[in-house]
Amino acid sequence: MQLMVSGAGLKTVAAAGVLAAAVGGAVIARADDSSGRAAQAEGGLALSTSTGSTGSTLKVDRVAQAGATDTLKVANNSKKALTVTVAARPWTQSASGVVSPNRRATLGGVSVSEPSFALAPGASKDVTVTLGSVPAAGYLYGALEVIGVPADIAKTKGIVTGYRLLDTLRYNAATATYGLKAGAAKLSGTGTSRALVLSVKNTGNTIAPVTGKVTLKSALGTKNGTLKATRILPGKSVSLALATASSLKAGKYTATVTLTQNKQKTTLTKKITVR
Known part of the structure; x- marks a missing residue:
């Protein structure tokens, strides 16, 4: 549920340390699996819909329509202030079927109202996800990646704790075709x-x-x-x-x-x- 990252070298690029930890095999909290639900229950960064649902039901799943909006709540249940970044990512899929968000790219046509913000302990913020335009293909699939790291990470030595949550984004074609x-x-x-x-x-x-x-x-x-x-x-x-x-x-x-x-x-x- 946590990303364990080193404070060394994070004064310039904090996100690089988070990425290195993820690639190195750290356990990552996901908003759509049991470990993600446990992370949110125990404290840390939490993600929920405007209706209050969490866990495996947490996803944006709708017919693709320009201007469609969905609101998600990001909450800091930890004891430290967090710097939070939110980005829509396209999926990549390996031949084995495993999918993961492409952290080097953003999902075209999708914007978030608050790409970066600070959250005090116990505070929360609503983030609106908007599908600005529908691709020519008529559909768009990706993930919303939410990362939180301690606000004082640049001054922290040794091991620090960060959080990463993923929410599914499914903008389905108006008429489904199968093949x-x-x-x-x-x-x-x-x-x-x-x-x-x-x-x-x-x-x-x-x-x-x-x-x-x-x-x-x-x-x-x-x-x-x-x-x-x-x-x-x-x-x-x-x-x-x-x-x-x-x-x-x-x-x-x-x-x-x-x-x-x-x-x-x-x-x-x-x-x-x-x-």
């Missing part, structure tokens, strides 16, 4: 993480989760399985795990995969050789 394009199926990874995966690209305009079923037939018999629900950003490709390599003996397989996104289904067949 999935399957690529190659292959063995990927090493050791115990080695698995049979199928590359799937989202050619639609939504991030509705993709689920599915898989049947693997070989001379040794038939194996059935299900695919873990995965959200794929429009235009991105993700490798969906069909089966662990350890569960497959060497040989030739016919994989029949049915992918489901909302009510749309795509069925495909792939020939695979496991060595």
Whole structure:
């Protein structure tokens, strides 16, 4: 729930220290998971909607419309004054499906009313998030990143505590379109993480989760399985795990995969050789 950062070198660029801590594996409080809820309950930086909801329900999720506004409350529940920065970030997504905000960029078309401010202990501030314009694609997906560091961080020596919260921003297309394009199926990874995966690209305009079923037939018999629900950003490709390599003996397989996104289904067949 906390970012532990060194005070050294922070007199000039405090945010760089926060980023270094995040990359180094510090535990980060998220407004949309259980650790984020625990962080807000125990004290520190907290994020809530204007209706008072927190935790996994905390997100902006609406049809994309120019001028749309949402108000979030940022509260300092710690015992120190905090310097807070708020920014809308675009998502990045790896082939494994993991998403993270791109801290080197801002989400085009989205503005925040208070990009930077100070919060005394126990104080709070409302921040308005505005979608100024709708992209030509008709949708926009990203995150609201809220970072709080002690106001006296430049004078502090040794280890200090900072906070980072993320809120989901989903500006959905007025008319949803669904499309999935399957690529190659292959063995990927090493050791115990080695698995049979199928590359799937989202050619639609939504991030509705993709689920599915898989049947693997070989001379040794038939194996059935299900695919873990995965959200794929429009235009991105993700490798969906069909089966662990350890569960497959060497040989030739016919994989029949049915992918489901909302009510749309795509069925495909792939020939695979496991060595």
